[in-house]
Amino acid sequence: MSKQAEFAVILKMNPMFADLGADELQRLSNLCHTQHLGNGEVLFQKGDPGDALFGVRRGQVRIETGASDGSRLTLNFMGSGDLFGEVAVLDGQNRTADATAGEASELFVLRREDFLGFLEREPKVAIKIIALLCQRIRWQSERMEESMLQPLPVRLARRLCALAADFGSEVHISQEQLGVFVGAARESVNRQLQAWRKDAILDLQRGRILLRNMTKLTAIARNE
Amino acid sequence: MSKQAEFAVILKMNPMFADLGADELQRLSNLCHTQHLGNGEVLFQKGDPGDALFGVRRGQVRIETGASDGSRLTLNFMGSGDLFGEVAVLDGQNRTADATAGEASELFVLRREDFLGFLEREPKVAIKIIALLCQRIRWQSERMEESMLQPLPVRLARRLCALAADFGSEVHISQEQLGVFVGAARESVNRQLQAWRKDAILDLQRGRILLRNMTKLTAIARNE
DNA sequence: AAAGTTATGTGACTTATGACACACTTCTCC
DNA sequence: GGAGAAGTGTGTCATAAGTCACATAACTTT
Numbered sequence: 011m012s013k014q015a016e017f018a019v020i021l022k023m024n025p026m027f028a029d030l031g032a033d034e035l036q037r038l039s040n041l042c043h044t045q046h047l048g049n050g051e052v053l054f055q056k057g058d059p060g061d062a063l064f065g066v067r068r069g070q071v072r073i074e075t076g077a078s079d080g081s082r083l084t085l086n087f088m089g090s091g092d093l094f095g096e097v098a099v100l101d102g103q104n105r106t107a108d109a110t111a112g113e114a115s116e117l118f119v120l121r122r123e124d125f126l127g128f129l130e131r132e133p134k135v136a137i138k139i140i141a142l143l144c145q146r147i148r149w150q151s152e153r154m155e156e157s158m159l160q161p162l163p164v165r166l167a168r169r170l171c172a173l174a175a176d177f178g179s180e181v182h183i184s185q186e187q188l189g190v191f192v193g194a195a196r197e198s199v200n201r202q203l204q205a206w207r208k209d210a211i212l213d214l215q216r217g218r219i220l221l222r223n224m225t226k227l228t229a230i231a232r233n234e
Numbered sequence: 235m236s237k238q239a240e241f242a243v244i245l246k247m248n249p250m251f252a253d254l255g256a257d258e259l260q261r262l263s264n265l266c267h268t269q270h271l272g273n274g275e276v277l278f279q280k281g282d283p284g285d286a287l288f289g290v291r292r293g294q295v296r297i298e299t300g301a302s303d304g305s306r307l308t309l310n311f312m313g314s315g316d317l318f319g320e321v322a323v324l325d326g327q328n329r330t331a332d333a334t335a336g337e338a339s340e341l342f343v344l345r346r347e348d349f350l351g352f353l354e355r356e357p358k359v360a361i362k363i364i365a366l367l368c369q370r371i372r373w374q375s376e377r378m379e380e381s382m383l384q385p386l387p388v389r390l391a392r393r394l395c396a397l398a399a400d401f402g403s404e405v406h407i408s409q410e411q412l413g414v415f416v417g418a419a420r421e422s423v424n425r426q427l428q429a430w431r432k433d434a435i436l437d438l439q440r441g442r443i444l445l446r447n448m449t450k451l452t453a454i455a456r457n458e
Numbered sequence: 459a460a461a462g463t464t465a466t467g468t469g470a471c472t473t474a475t476g477a478c479a480c481a482c483t484t485c486t487c488c
Numbered sequence: 489g490g491a492g493a494a495g496t497g498t499g500t501c502a503t504a505a506g507t508c509a510c511a512t513a514a515c516t517t518t
Contacts, residue, residue, distance in 0.1 A: 102365070106372075129361055130358065133353060133354045133355075136353070143364065150378075151378070158379065159417060184465065193379070193383055195505070196466090201467085217514095217515095410495075425498085428497075438496085440485080440496075441496095460517100462518100464514085465515090467512075467513090468510090469508105469511105470509090472505100472508100475505105476501105477501085477502080478500085479500085480498090481497085482496080483495080484493100485493085486494095
């Protein structure tokens with residue numbers, strides 16, 4: 011499979027490009043480049059202009075932010091097939107976090123200028139994207155309120171499920187970081203995790219959480 | 235001033251159209267129609283297709299939702315010069331609330347099909363709109379978390395300031411509705427308002443709040 | 459291996475807010 | 489003008505979660 015065809019598949023998996031036609035998708039993926047990163051190499055930093063969208067061909071990229079006190083906080087892990095920077099490439103705003111390769115990686119790169127040129131030539135695609143962004147706006151405002159108003163166990167369960175999608179059942183994250191994610195105190199997170207450990211939903215290790223019973227966890231995430 | 239020119243002014247005040255060029259704006263506002271509503275007349279209802287964007291030329295339109303228990307809840311008041319339905323017109327999703335004229339009103343109407351046709355002919359405008367939607371997505375996700383995590387006094391003060399922008403210093407709203415707005419119990423709202431009354435920040439009447447000291451209120455809204 | 463550093467576990471206390479209960483007031487409508 | 493509805497004011501209590509204060513455990517560095 012050609013590089014471009016591979017990229018097209020990744021694009022297609024992302025909701026933002028999911029309903030483009032095969033022909034549109036092909037013309038778009040023809041604009042891509044690739045880029046190699048060594049282990050630990052920095053892809054971009056907070057404040058850099060958002061001049062491209064990336065797809066992970068192989069490897070892993072960590073999205074992280076340097077908190078004001080100097081401690082680093084990992085926000086997300088992008089693995090093979092993941093796409094990131096879709097919003098940045100559309101509006102050109104500066105990056106709001108850092109991205110570093112967690113291992114030697116190869117990325118697809120779609121440059122902003124190329125993408126905008128494409129949209130200008132294909133206004134129908136632009137309109138599809140507009141509809142999609144609107145959907146995201148609605149979705150965001152519905153979900154957001156909903157999720158912040160949930161009690162901590164629900165928020166925590168949701169976050170763990172999301173992390174499980176990236177890590178599998180062995181989530182490697184500190185309870186402190188989890189606390190920041192769900193907007194809660196570290197102690198509260200710990201107490202909840204302990205309770206779940208007693209219920210055999212998970213096991214705890216230093217810097218690591220082993221999900222034992224995803225069924226129960228997702229049930230909690232759905233708020234019964 | 236022509237009807238179209240008047241509409242152009244309203245569009246220009248809305249961030250979504252603020253950075254269109256004068257020529258683009260003019261071509262866009264040429265697509266508008268007008269519509270008259272009698273007092274109490276229904277403009278659209280929840281579930282109707284979002285097939286147009288509206289601007290209030292004169293009069294007042296209430297955006298409200300019928301809560302599941304049958305009680306109506308006013309979400310917003312659109313007065314002269316206000317624009318609403320910008321998102322609906324872009325993505326065509328169904329209305330999520332009802333709109334009723336609070337008095338005899340005249341509205342500018344920009345139909346979805348006309349607007350999409352315009353975007354297709356002017357891809358540069360589509361791209362500007364895309365950038366704007368992206369900005370809104372970012373803004374929303376930043377603000378949302380921030381605002382839901384604030385203590386009630388801050389959320390309440392913010393909401394009052396926002397309402398003051400529509401109503402002036404005499405906000406006419408029940409404490410119950412205020413409670414729904416800020417996501418708090420009616421009683422908690424009442425207690426906070428009482429405290430502020432003692433501090434001479436505001437006065438209370440049945441169904442009405444008189445803002446006495448906006449300076450202090452905005453200070454609270456900024457969270458000191 | 460000793461010392462320091464980071465992550466985790468847990469108890470005691472405080473605080474904000476929701477929930478319920480009820481009195482009181484002002485409107486509305488017949 | 490009386491009855492009921494809708495809005496408001498307040499007391500009491502329960503609860504979730506934050507804060508503080510340590511104890512302990514696990515990794516790191518020298």
